[in-house]
Amino acid sequence: MEIEEGSVTRILMGVSESTIKGYPHASISSRGAFDWTIQKIVRYNTSAFKLLFLHVQVPDEDGFDDMDSIYASPEDFKSLTDRDRAKGLHLLAYFVTRCHEIGVSCEAWIKRGDPKEVICHEVKRVQPDLLVVGSRGLGPFQRVFVGTVSEFCVKHAECPVITIKRSADEAPQDPVDD
Numbered sequence: 001m002e003i004e005e006g007s008v009t010r011i012l013m014g015v016s017e018s019t020i021k022g023y024p025h026a027s028i029s030s031r032g033a034f035d036w037t038i039q040k041i042v043r044y045n046t047s048a049f050k051l052l053f054l055h056v057q058v059p060d061e062d063g064f065d066d067m068d069s070i071y072a073s074p075e076d077f078k079s080l081t082d083r084d085r086a087k088g089l090h091l092l093a094y095f096v097t098r099c100h101e102i103g104v105s106c107e108a109w110i111k112r113g114d115p116k117e118v119i120c121h122e123v124k125r126v127q128p129d130l131l132v133v134g135s136r137g138l139g140p141f142q143r144v145f146v147g148t149v150s151e152f153c154v155k156h157a158e159c160p161v162i163t164i165k166r167s168a169d170e171a172p173q174d175p176v177d178d
Helices: 030-041 075-077 088-102 116-124 139-144 149-156
Strands: 011-013 049-058 105-112 130-135 161-165
Touching: 011 030, 011 088, 011 116, 030 049, 030 088, 030 130, 030 161, 049 088, 049 116, 049 161, 075 088, 088 105, 105 116, 116 149, 130 149, 149 161
Parallel strands: 011 049, 011 130, 049 105, 130 161
Antiparallel strands: none
16 A cells, blocks of 8 residues: 555654774664664554654764765665765665665765754754654763763654663663763
8 A cells, every 4th residue: 555755654763873992883772763663663564654864973073074965775875985984874874774674765864063953953854753762871970971862852852752772781881882
């Protein structure tokens, strides 16, 4: 059964890279949030959903310029030349490839800035039905210095927000090492 674009549920997911050195892959929290969304929301109804992946790079983190390009298929990533080495693109390629394997429509893009502010700005701009973010499980001391994207988004995003906590067996010794 074909579903009209207007009736598709659009889920924005803020995704981040692992901070564990030498591991340029999706963070534990981002993978967990993605897996939870597929298992608990999308399930077998792949044509009723569109996943929107947003990766926010902190300015000067890697000297990478802001990009507004949209990547919607694995082939889109293969056409890139020098930029395909950028960690953010590899991160987005992971999620887009997984969506195509499952059969879920998706888009992905990179922005620069403070992740909390940028995610809420993109929610306002894109107007998704739902925002899903992973939570690293920072303790009160770490929260003071790092702040939490998920708490900020729950308070400020202009759409419903689901925060997915990591399971205890997935948490590294230091929660900041996601």
